[in-house]
Amino acid sequence: MKVTIAMDSFKGSLTSLEAGEAVKRGILKACPDAEITVLPLADGGEGTLDCIAQYIGGEEIRIKVKGPLGEPVDSSYICDSENGTAYIEMAKASGLTLISQEERDPFLTTSYGTGELIRDAVEKGASRLFIFIGGSATNDGGAGMLQALGAKLLDGEGNEIRPGAVGLKDLAAVDLSGLAAVDISGLAIEVLSGLTEAEFSDLAGRSIEITVASDVINPLCGPDGASFVYGPQKGASPEACIEMDKWLEGFAKICGFDPFEEGTGAAGGMSFALKNLLGAEIRSGAELITEITDAENKISGSDIVITGEGRMDGQTVKGKAPFRILELGIEYGKPVHGICGILGEGSDECLKAGFKSVNPLTVPAMEREEAIKSVEDTAEALFSHIM
8 A cells, every 4th residue: 555645744743744754653553564655745834945855955055144023043045056046934034933922023023034045045146036935923015025135115204114014104115226236126127116127137137036935815905914814923913903904005005016916915915025026926835845845746656645734624725735735636536634633613624625534633732742642643543444
């Protein structure tokens, strides 16, 4: 029997590969002759680069950048210089895990450090960037990132605005002409700086192809936008969410773009800036990861597929990473079973979508060693029943 395992992380307990290896050990207890392939799974958030490092090659580049609150932090990205490609994880520079619960404040947190990673990669010769934007601590619409790349975001007196979402309160003008210094081209050059695309091409030695990995479909603004949906988990009060939504809408209008466009609210609006101002393509993070790991080929040759995450509920089937594995399993006629830490509201939607079973841990656990043992036991119980 051939089994493909592609588990997402159990946030706070197990990484993707730790969960996958635990499932493997459990299966082998019930079915010692099983041929098992363990693939990493992620949706573009924290830990994505660790998941895919063995599949993409290149070297880890370590640099110090500005963290979410402007303090220096040690960060890194992966650069495949042979292919001119860099892989950047926003969480490593502007992520929630870089600050304490008490420090969370999207009024002040900035995406500047992510811009520094992008700039360093481009200056080292990368012409193709993959940017994974999950797990951010920011809600500045990508303003800090743009400033790190040389853009000028100015208040009414011609001064650079402050870091964080609060800086957008004073925003009066945006000038992207400085991006030419790092060879970053965008779609809004004529609108924002008075340069034609041809003039900008002469300034910039080359254009940069940017792919953004995100599974968030929320718009930048509105009741389903970045501020109201994700602001609270980043430390924003209800009143702060109202203010930030207003400031982000003003930012979008100054730039000449629709603040209610689907998908531009990811990472506190980072997807808005990357897509509309730097010409990035936004793709499903889960889809991109499965391509990088060649999951389709592995699944097509399997007899059974196992996937899951810390919590499976009604949101799982709305584009989350395990759902992408389910889609591939259905495409090739393979039974797909889910293993998760807990079942949440709407988990029956997973069965309706096509999962053969969804199995919460036999003993719910958050501590790493206990969680590993419980995942093993759950996988063993599942396969004892299947066999």
